[in-house]
Amino acid sequence: MLKVNNLRAEINGKEILKGINLEVRPGEVHAIMGPNGSGKSTLSMVLAGNPSYDVTGGSVEFYGKDLLAMSPEVRSHEGLFLGFQYPVEIPGVSMVNFMRAAVNAKRKYFGMEPMSASEFLKMMREKRSVVELDNKLASRSVNEGFSGGEKKRNEIFQMAVLEPRLSILDETDSGLDIDALRIVAEGVNKLKSADNATIVITHYQRLLDYIKPDIVHILYKGRIVKTAGPELALELEERGYDWIKEEVERKDAEQRR
């Protein structure tokens, strides 16, 4: 479904992604790990279409279409979802109105009538239960006054409502206590199917105890430097990132010679 080919991107003139290659197929769970500052969040922002980032090279295909040519909203309609590392607070916009606008925008894109109020509320109720999100949060402003855990659960709730084909979860585990982590991970697992895929971006192995990846990538200095099975995550947990860094430096030095 997703083919990333030699993707390069920069922000404020600084190159962050230096040639990313990645392929994701339906039903797969990918984990992207890497030390701080390696470009993990940039990759998620570029895939979701954040206009603050400039793509300087490469291509991304999403179900055969040119993802990079699409606006962020069209990427969403086409089935891409980004769970934000820092969900944005929007005071004055209620969660309910926000989700109704989102759902109806997608329906409009596919030439469907807006959802009726009762249908919509019923769906909200069902989807809330996926992450045990309190009803009262739904009537509040988007993420405003939410705790860290509530914000992340709210991301998964939105994912449940929008039913994406590919979800990118950026550090969804950061700032979560163990109970919240379990609820969030269970939510993600409930939404998993043979037709959709997930990219989990994480710094630690912890989340991968709950969301089992099929493939683990290591991102370092803007490139994917290692790809392997789930055992790679365990190795990282044990040995840290230093050996990866050393390996990369050594290869680079060899190439220079």
Next chain:
Amino acid sequence: MEESIRQYIELYEHHRDALCSHSIPAMNALREQAAGHLRHARLPRLGSENYEITSLSELLGKDYGVNINRLPMDVNPAESFRCGVPRLSTSLFLTINDRFALTPISTNGLPAGVTVCSLNSQGAVPSEIIGRYYGGLASLDNPIAALNTLLAQDGILIHVARGTKVDKTIQLVNILQSAVPLMAVRRVLIVLEENAEVNILACDHTQNNTVDMMNLQVVEIYAGAGSRLEYYEMEESSVRSVRLSALYAEQSADSHVTINGITLYNGVTRNEYYCRFTGKGAELSLCGMGIEDGERRLDTYSHVEHTVGYCHTDELFKYVLDDSSRGAFTGLVRVDEGAVKTEAYQSNRNIVGSGEARMYSKPQLEIYNDDVKCSHGTAIGRLDEMQLFYMRSRGLAEEEAKLLLKQAFLSDVIEKVRLSHLRERLTYLVERRFAGGEDACLSCKGQESCGEVDMNIEY
């Protein structure tokens, strides 16, 4: 004498008798004094202190007619005024230009102790009240107040007797309609006696886009001890209209006053608020919002004076500016010596949505004693990029996301409206304003509340 003032002084001198013959002695008594002030006045120009975007000299220099002889205007209010507040049953009063008009439903449901009438009413209560209060607050040093005092012939008196609580909202609808350029000189006097309570909604409507119209208004508010007043002003006029309004309020001990000025559609507007506390324990919530686009101008000036201690001011003004519009906010909160335990918070926040729009903001605090809690602040910025991206990443089109963010930005001013039906209505109107076109009624898709009101008028 300044040229732009001369025409009004001459008008007054030539038509003094006609002008006075239509008005009560209390109004006539102040005219000479007002003329005296104006003869020596130097009108503020662009860039004069506290006049960043408004030139009174230029605005008043235009040739507007004044309806000296009180000719009835050919106006069909049902055509001009279309926006009621659904589910909010109000006691409705009209002024057509500056002339007071009664509608059959005006006095429905108003309890004894409430007087709403023309300033020219002959009754015993109005005469006594007007005689005592008219012109008591409006300073003739202010050219807007002086010119209004010079030429005003009619207006509205709202008097609420001691201890009277008015459940039904009093709605004043001001309609500006004329075939020729016109200056409407309107005067409003609101007097709440001790422990009186009332909510007032004043709406300005101009549907005419082709004629220059000036709305020159002075409002004087006396809030007696322990009284409660909520006073909302909403402007829905046209790009050709100019509104110069000066509101003066004086609050006695333990009174609660909310003043909320909402500018949805306008041309050039300057709203001035002068508020003063004379008794301890009083509270003022002074707020407003404006949605400006095209070439529209909105200028707010506020002067809040804490002359006594233990009073509380909460001030919040928010603007959203697009296209080539201009906004200005000048606010001064002054805490006098001896006004201990004062709490005063002033805030002005603005979104400037285009490179051509401009906002001038000058929040000021002057504090002359130690024992106070005060703050002031201003912010001028663009829509938050991250909020926009977050919304778009959920599928909202960029324009829709911007619209929601602008509405959301104004939501805390709307939240300050305590009348829930008015709050809902305002939410709808703001939504429509952002989504819609140039004009209030032309862009109104939901005509649901139009023509609801029985519009037979008696003067």
